[in-house]
Amino acid sequence: MGSGSASASARLREIHRSQQADGPAAVLAIGTANPPACVTQDDFTDLLFRATNTDHLAALKDKFKRLCKHACYFGQKLGVERRYLHHTEETLAAHPEFADHEAPSLDARLDIAAEAVPELAARAARKAIAEWGRPAGDVTHLVVTTNSGAHIPGVDFRLVPLLGLRPTVRRTMLYLNGCFAGCAALRLAKDLAENNRGARVLVVAAELTVMLFSRPEEGCFQTLLNQGLFGDGAAAVVVGADPLVSVERPLFEIVSAAQTIIPESAHAINMNLTKGGFDGNISTREVPGFIGDNIERCLMDSFEPLGGIAGDGKWNDLFWAVHPGSPAILDKIESVLGLEPEKLTASRRVLRDYGNMFGVTVIFVLDELRRRWEREAAGEWRELGVMMTFGPGLTVETMVLHAALK
Numbered sequence: 001m002g003s004g005s006a007s008a009s010a011r012l013r014e015i016h017r018s019q020q021a022d023g024p025a026a027v028l029a030i031g032t033a034n035p036p037a038c039v040t041q042d043d044f045t046d047l048l049f050r051a052t053n054t055d056h057l058a059a060l061k062d063k064f065k066r067l068c069k070h071a072c073y074f075g076q077k078l079g080v081e082r083r084y085l086h087h088t089e090e091t092l093a094a095h096p097e098f099a100d101h102e103a104p105s106l107d108a109r110l111d112i113a114a115e116a117v118p119e120l121a122a123r124a125a126r127k128a129i130a131e132w133g134r135p136a137g138d139v140t141h142l143v144v145t146t147n148s149g150a151h152i153p154g155v156d157f158r159l160v161p162l163l164g165l166r167p168t169v170r171r172t173m174l175y176l177n178g179c180f181a182g183c184a185a186l187r188l189a190k191d192l193a194e195n196n197r198g199a200r201v202l203v204v205a206a207e208l209t210v211m212l213f214s215r216p217e218e219g220c221f222q223t224l225l226n227q228g229l230f231g232d233g234a235a236a237v238v239v240g241a242d243p244l245v246s247v248e249r250p251l252f253e254i255v256s257a258a259q260t261i262i263p264e265s266a267h268a269i270n271m272n273l274t275k276g277g278f279d280g281n282i283s284t285r286e287v288p289g290f291i292g293d294n295i296e297r298c299l300m301d302s303f304e305p306l307g308g309i310a311g312d313g314k315w316n317d318l319f320w321a322v323h324p325g326s327p328a329i330l331d332k333i334e335s336v337l338g339l340e341p342e343k344l345t346a347s348r349r350v351l352r353d354y355g356n357m358f359g360v361t362v363i364f365v366l367d368e369l370r371r372r373w374e375r376e377a378a379g380e381w382r383e384l385g386v387m388m389t390f391g392p393g394l395t396v397e398t399m400v401l402h403a404a405l406k
């Protein structure tokens with residue numbers, strides 16, 4: 001009896017071991033997509049005040065312009081020059097209730113998201129699958145994340161026929177994780193890929209700001225921030241371990257992944273689905289400080305499995321893919337860690353050209369980094385790097401990456 005159970009347990013351990021991948025999970029391909037309409041901050045300012053019949057609020061419009069004005073490359077304030085938006089002036093004319101967040105508009109917003117989010121997500125995913133070089137039917141797991149919707153079944157379910165995935169693909173849907181969602185989805189993909197030999201995980205993030213559109217209001221800074229900072233987009237990543245030689249090309253290996261809640265910061269970013277759409281409250285004056293005060297500890301924890309990280313100027317030896325929540329946040333990180341300005345260029349560039357696309361943004365930053373290295377034949381290439389996102393909690397997601405694409 002005893003020896004029988006010992007051998008059964010040994011057999012189970014053997015089965016378990018045989019299910020593990022040999023090597024670390026790696027990013028094998030990246031795809032991105034945006035809606036067709038690109039809107040500059042100047043054009044958007046006019047559109048916003050015209051479409052919401054608030055042009056008479058001249059002082060508020062001037063304030064919004066000041067907030068958007070310094071959208072120069074290394075400038076302050078919102079750091080956004082242009083964004084892609086699914087909703088147009090026609091959408092807003094057809095839905096005057098979107099302007100008033102006290103009016104019931106959630107159903108109409110969700111109806112728009114139900115169609116548009118999966119379509120945008122599918123466009124990014126098709127690009128990632130094409131770069132990956134294997135058929136969509138070889139995807140074993142699907143992890144989808146969005147803040148733009150609350151549907152059952154969700155975007156994950158819709159993507160199966162849109163992409164030609166197998167009905168047996170193992171799906172996980174992550175709703176309402178705020179801006180840390182992209183990194184959280186990749187963390188999940190890492191665990192799936194490393195614990196299921198041969199798994200190929202398609203990670204997809206997609207966001208539409210039609211969920212939080214509203215008119216600017218006197219005395220409500222949040223409405224200005226929401227309308228000036230956020231943009232629409234989707235990004236997809238194929239993750240897998242033990243890449244097939246000559247078919248798959250690893251871009252980044254995922255070395256470690258961690259998540260931390262910053263103490264006493266629960267009030268700093270809150271988001272809710274309300275009858276009037278997606279409502280948020282961001283303590284803009286506190287968030288950069290919370291992140292700055294805690295970032296070094298989060299990084300030390302992330303590097304602990306690697307035996308730590310040593311040396312003066314150690315943070316400049318890494319590449320950085322940081323969620324660009326806003327220039328003030330990036331400035332704070334830069335100064336606390338003593339980073340050379342070049343280190344956060346990819347983050348600032350994505351913010352400038354696309355806005356803050358919640359969880360999608362950091363994948364755009366990763367894509368920007370690898371494209372820059374490919375363009376410049378590895379000019380500023382560094383072997384080890386950090387991917388970092390922030391969101392409600394305040395939650396900090398940290399991932400140590402190894403660039404495999406030199």
Ligand SMILES: CC(C)(COP(=O)(O)OP(=O)(O)OC[C@H]1O[C@@H](n2cnc3c(N)ncnc32)[C@H](O)[C@@H]1OP(=O)(O)O)[C@@H](O)C(=O)NCCC(=O)NCCSC(=O)CC(=O)O
Binds near residue numbers: 078358
């Ligand atoms: C809001 C800011 C862009 C403001 O930029 P600056 O600090 O450089 O500029 P500033 O202080 O001169 O402010 C510009 C104008 O905005 C006004 N202003 C700024 N903050 C305000 C506030 N909280 N309430 C009311 N007014 C405010 C100022 O009075 C000024 O008005 P006037 O012009 O009249 O003098 C910045 O503080 C910032 O980036 N904060 C962090 C933003 C953030 O938390 N982002 C995370 C997004 S959420 C995310 O990424 C994660 C997630 O969602 O999950």
